Every structure is written in C-alpha cells, then in structure tokens.
Amino acid sequence: MSLNATIRILLALVIIGSAVAAGLTLPIWVAPSSADAGAALFLHYDVDYSAVPSWVRIRDLTLKVRVGRAESVEVIAGGRVIPSEYDPTSGWVMFTTNATRVDIRIVGLATPADQIGEVQKAALRGDKRWAYSLTFDDGRLSVWENGKPLLDRLGYRAGVAIIGEWVLPSGLSLGTCGDSITWRGHPSDDPLCGNNNCGYMNASQVAALLASGWSLYNHGFFHNSPESMPGCEVENIAKCTEALAYAFGGYRTLVYTAYQNSNYLRDLVIANYATLGLPIVQADGGGATAVDNITWNTLPYLRPRFDIGRPRDSRPDTSGAIYYMDDAHQKALNNPTLHFWLSLHGHNVERNDVAGSSLDYLHFTYGPGGSDEVWVAPADEVFQYLATRDYAVVTRAQPRTVTVTARSPVIRQVALRQGWNGYAGAVDTYIDSGQPKRNFNNLGDWAILRVRSPDIRAALLRFDVSSVPANARILRATLGFYVRTHSNEGEIDVAAYTLRRAWNPNEATWERASAAAAWGAPGANSVNGSGRDRDATPTDARSLRRIRYIDVTGEQFLIDDATWYSLDITAAVREWVANPASNFGVVLKGAVGSTEVEIAASESRDVGLRPCLVITYAEPEAPPAALETPTPEPSPAATATGTPTVTPTSTPTPTATPTATPEPTANPTGTPTPTTTPSATPNPPHRLYLPLIGAKHSYPVLR
Numbered sequence: 001m002s003l004n005a006t007i008r009i010l011l012a013l014v015i016i017g018s019a020v021a022a023g024l025t026l027p028i029w030v031a032p033s034s035a036d037a038g039a040a041l042f043l044h045y046d047v048d049y050s051a052v053p054s055w056v057r058i059r060d061l062t063l064k065v066r067v068g069r070a071e072s073v074e075v076i077a078g079g080r081v082i083p084s085e086y087d088p089t090s091g092w093v094m095f096t097t098n099a100t101r102v103d104i105r106i107v108g109l110a111t112p113a114d115q116i117g118e119v120q121k122a123a124l125r126g127d128k129r130w131a132y133s134l135t136f137d138d139g140r141l142s143v144w145e146n147g148k149p150l151l152d153r154l155g156y157r158a159g160v161a162i163i164g165e166w167v168l169p170s171g172l173s174l175g176t177c178g179d180s181i182t183w184r185g186h187p188s189d190d191p192l193c194g195n196n197n198c199g200y201m202n203a204s205q206v207a208a209l210l211a212s213g214w215s216l217y218n219h220g221f222f223h224n225s226p227e228s229m230p231g232c233e234v235e236n237i238a239k240c241t242e243a244l245a246y247a248f249g250g251y252r253t254l255v256y257t258a259y260q261n262s263n264y265l266r267d268l269v270i271a272n273y274a275t276l277g278l279p280i281v282q283a284d285g286g287g288a289t290a291v292d293n294i295t296w297n298t299l300p301y302l303r304p305r306f307d308i309g310r311p312r313d314s315r316p317d318t319s320g321a322i323y324y325m326d327d328a329h330q331k332a333l334n335n336p337t338l339h340f341w342l343s344l345h346g347h348n349v350e351r352n353d354v355a356g357s358s359l360d361y362l363h364f365t366y367g368p369g370g371s372d373e374v375w376v377a378p379a380d381e382v383f384q385y386l387a388t389r390d391y392a393v394v395t396r397a398q399p400r401t402v403t404v405t406a407r408s409p410v411i412r413q414v415a416l417r418q419g420w421n422g423y424a425g426a427v428d429t430y431i432d433s434g435q436p437k438r439n440f441n442n443l444g445d446w447a448i449l450r451v452r453s454p455d456i457r458a459a460l461l462r463f464d465v466s467s468v469p470a471n472a473r474i475l476r477a478t479l480g481f482y483v484r485t486h487s488n489e490g491e492i493d494v495a496a497y498t499l500r501r502a503w504n505p506n507e508a509t510w511e512r513a514s515a516a517a518a519w520g521a522p523g524a525n526s527v528n529g530s531g532r533d534r535d536a537t538p539t540d541a542r543s544l545r546r547i548r549y550i551d552v553t554g555e556q557f558l559i560d561d562a563t564w565y566s567l568d569i570t571a572a573v574r575e576w577v578a579n580p581a582s583n584f585g586v587v588l589k590g591a592v593g594s595t596e597v598e599i600a601a602s603e604s605r606d607v608g609l610r611p612c613l614v615i616t617y618a619e620p621e622a623p624p625a626a627l628e629t630p631t632p633e634p635s636p637a638a639t640a641t642g643t644p645t646v647t648p649t650s651t652p653t654p655t656a657t658p659t660a661t662p663e664p665t666a667n668p669t670g671t672p673t674p675t676t677t678p679s680a681t682p683n684p685p686h687r688l689y690l691p692l693i694g695a696k697h698s699y700p701v702l703r
C-alpha cells in the first residue's frame, strides 16, 4: 500500500506536535451517517476501569474481538494505532491496551456486519495458556551477578524478596520495635551468607533491577524468626514496605514472601493484609494452579513458593523446575477452558544454575522458540492482570469520531529452526582437531554437533535471517541449542564467536573452511588480518555443566543432563540483517576443563530439539496506513442495539484462542521421538510481541 508524501508529512507533524504539546489530536475520521460497501467499518468500545482495585498499577488488558473475515484490521487505542494480531481464519483480532477507549477499523469486511463485534477478555496477557513467575529470595548478590544475565538473555524479568534493613538508607525511623530487635549487621557480615555466592545486593543494585523492570517483594524488615520479635511481627512486615518505598522513590510492593515459619507469617499477613497493603502472599505450596475463577473476597491471594531446584519426586535426577513447567503445560492441554499460573522460587544463582537452564528450556519449548504458550512475568504483574481482567468492564460504544496521532512501534519475534514453520535456512556441522581432515556433516542418525573443551571440537552454525526486514531494529537475538549429553560432570564454558569467513557444511574440517579455502588458522582460529576467520571476543559465553542444585542445607542434587541452553548473539544478528553478505554464522567453542557436550543438530530427527534462533525486533516505523483515507463508519443502527457487555465473571472461549493449539514440543525425557511435524495450523513464524512499553517502575531513586 503506497502512501503519499503529504500524509507522511502530516503524520510527522502530528507526531512532533503531540510530542511537543501533549494532548494534541487531529480528527481524521468524522462519524458519518451511513456505511459504504468496501469502505472501512468501525467497532467502538469503552473500557471502564473504575472498579479495578486501587492497588493495581498496571491496567493492561488483552481483548479479543470478533471482526470476521476482512482485508485488514487496525486497532486504535488512546489515539494510537496499536499492535494487534488478526487471525483471518478465526476472524478474531487480539490486542493489549490500558486505554479507556478502543476503536477498531475494518477494511474489506466479507462477513455480515451483524455477526461481528463480540468482545472477550483474555484469561492471561497475550492470551497465553499459562503464566510463569520466578521469585528470588533475600536479594542475594548472586541474583545480580548470575541470575540477571541469565534472564536478560531471554528478555525475562523476575521478582526479588528484599530484606528491608539491608537496603535501608539512613534516616528511616525503626520505631520502638526496631530498637528492640538486635541489629543483624551488614549483609556481608551476615551469618546467612553461606559458603557459596556470599553476599547480598546493595541498594543501587536493587535499584538497577527495578529500573530494568524487575519487581520487589516484602521479605520482612528483619529476616528474624517471628519468635524473636514478639509483638513486633506485623510492624516488621510494615517496616519492610516502608523501607522499600523510602529507598526506591515511593515504590509500593504488592507481594509478601514468607520465610521461616512460613505458615505463621503467611497467616499473619492474611489477617492484616488490608492495612499492610499486600494483596499477594507467597508461601509454601505446590505447582501450577488455575486462575480463571479467582475469588476476590479471599485476599490476599496465595501463591505457592516452590523451590525451583527441588527434584522431581519420583525422579531425583530431574529438575523440579522443568517438571513443573511440563506439568503446567500438561494441565493447560488437559483443561482447554482453564489457564494456569506456575510460580517458582530460587535463592542463590550459580553461573550454570537450574534457574537459567530451566528458563532456556521454557523459552525454547513453551516460549517464543517453541509453542509460545507461556507468559513470563513477575508475580505481581500476573496478579494485576487478573484483577484488571475481572474488574474492568468492556462495553460496545456508539459511533464516534476517531482520532489518530501516531502508531505504536510493532515488536515482532521470529523463531528460526530448521523444518519449523517452513524454515529451511539453517546449516551446521562440527570440526575436530583430532581428525583435522574429516567433515562430519550428514551423519544420519547421529545428527549432533560436538563442542569439546579446551577448543578440541567446535560447532559451526549459520541461520539465514533474510525474513527479518533489513531496516528492522534488532532488540535481541538468542541462539538456543539442546545439549543431549555431557561427557562428564565437569564444567565447560561455551562461547559463540561471529565468523568472518565463508564455510561449507559439507566440506568444512578443522583445517579447511571449504574445499576451496583453508581457515586462516586451523579450527577457525585466525582472529585478525586478511585471513581472519572469526572475531577475537565472543558475543556471549556461559558455563555449562550437568546441572547441580545445592539447596539451603547444602545438600546437592545432580539434575538432568539433557536440556536447553542459550547464548546472546544480538550483535552478530544486527550485522547479518543489515548486511546479509556478512552472515557466516557463528562458531561455538569450548573452554575450561575437559568436557564435551553433544548438541542436537539441524538434521536432528526431532525438529523440536534443533538449534533455534529467536530474534526480537521492532518493525521499521511507518505512518498509520489508516491515515490515507478518512473513511465512514457503520450506521448507528448497526452498533446501537444489542450492546454486548463483558461481565467480570465471563470466561473467554478457548476455541477463539489463536495460540491455544500447543505445538509439538521437546520431549521432556530426552527420548528421541520419530518425528515432530508442525501441526496442521502452525503458528505464524512471525509472532507479534505485545511489549510492556515504557518503564513499569518509573520511580526515581532517592539516593
């Protein structure tokens, strides 16, 4: 669809104008008296948030509207064209907004107008099948040092339970109770600081977590046992909320995370939740629970805090986190009308921690690299969504003038995996210093890549990324790979280096990039000069190990060998998208120790285990196409009667859910499955990501 220059200039002026003078709008479409065949139709909705509880700060709501079969559908909310997902097959459009007014512009409607307009509230944000929240206890330093990078790689955020006294700036009065409790000392001196990952985050590190969208939870002002502070237990909780607000620019936590004597503390908060302002309590409990029928008169809402590394009961060698993720998936599969919420809890985070590998598993099995059925967010965000969902009232509105000032950036995710959604652009092989003249591609049933430390065997991978527009802004690119086995329990650092020389998967050896050309140095190890094979520094590296979980008592559990890992290759993908000729892929190399990992290759029989590159990008900015032609709306009679109202108790119909059909997923037991064929109606390879735009936590830090 071409745009004329006048409209481009007009839009630019509108955007500039609205940036300069907030509130400026330009009436583009004026409500007409009748509808024209072939012209745009409008559906209008009002969203009333007045019944949403005042503690809900994030009022995002995912709505689904039946719009029938049409040429194009645009959603205008708050005067902007916002990202939406229109599925012409089902005839539904989905979008997420916190606007009080929503207008939907439909062009080329091929469905009778009286059959469109039904609106439903999605059970979970983005209409996902289940939600996953991760909470870290105590604000330990290892969460900052190791945990945050593991989550950043995937674009995930979590919550941290903070002990008030450890982030307290000077100047907050502790009151009588504070004076009566023995000061526990500074975090670095604290006896809780065990024999690994010693130490706790300081206030500026906690502030940085907040600034990047993490949430903070109340973990008591003192982490003392309730018995040690008789008569002061409730004040101890209230003081933590106060300390967090004082230290972090008025931040109001919504969650209480119970610690020792969990049930006693849980009951204490339940009895006092209103005065404490804590509508959510995390206490001991089990796995995923349904969230479709929250009972709001039994606040605070209990979330189980189940330890992330706790082994599967019947299989002590298997990660508890992955077990509970599979369980949540299975529950969603078995109960298509219900939606679930899994909330797990961790303490220290090691470099090769179960927190990271289980998140990789989630991302490439149930996240954007897999069935895309899970919403990952801190617990307070999930709960605020549920409250908004149940208390906001959506009604069909009368025809009215529609104004547009701008288009919100559209953020998309594409998952590239050989044989997945028709993608056929991946090649890979490995090279071996012990057999320097041998090529290992096309090994049939083997279909593995080997990486052995220290730089004994290395894997070459390349993905065609031409489906991403060349002028897209790459926000994140994450390479996931499935490790089938580790040769031993040793540690291995695996790093991804951007390759600078063409190689042929059927000819590459340790000595040669192809039949025509040798590597600049054997093993693709020349890092400078005209013979350069790769960059000298990796785009990302991480420690892999047969996952070992150490619980708070020091007991060790060895966890399953086979799982997903990911590396951040954003910098490389930015180059490849902007300049496809520079795309020679990456080489994965091992360092530290003497360990080999076997990685499922792109020829692996199990499509779900093949390497996967998830790219998140912002589409190039474009003016709203709707600005081209101011068009009439449907007649008032079409919308004035039979106004459907979504009541707080309505349950979304799962059959309307575009993403409800689970895709084939990685077999959690690691057993090779014969074939994993995409379903008859695969998810589109490009997925719209409905981002939390802007800072959720815009609280200035005082000191």
Ligand SMILES: [Zn+2]
Pocket (backbone or CB within 6 Å): 137, 138, 219, 223, 259
């Ligand atoms: Zn604790």
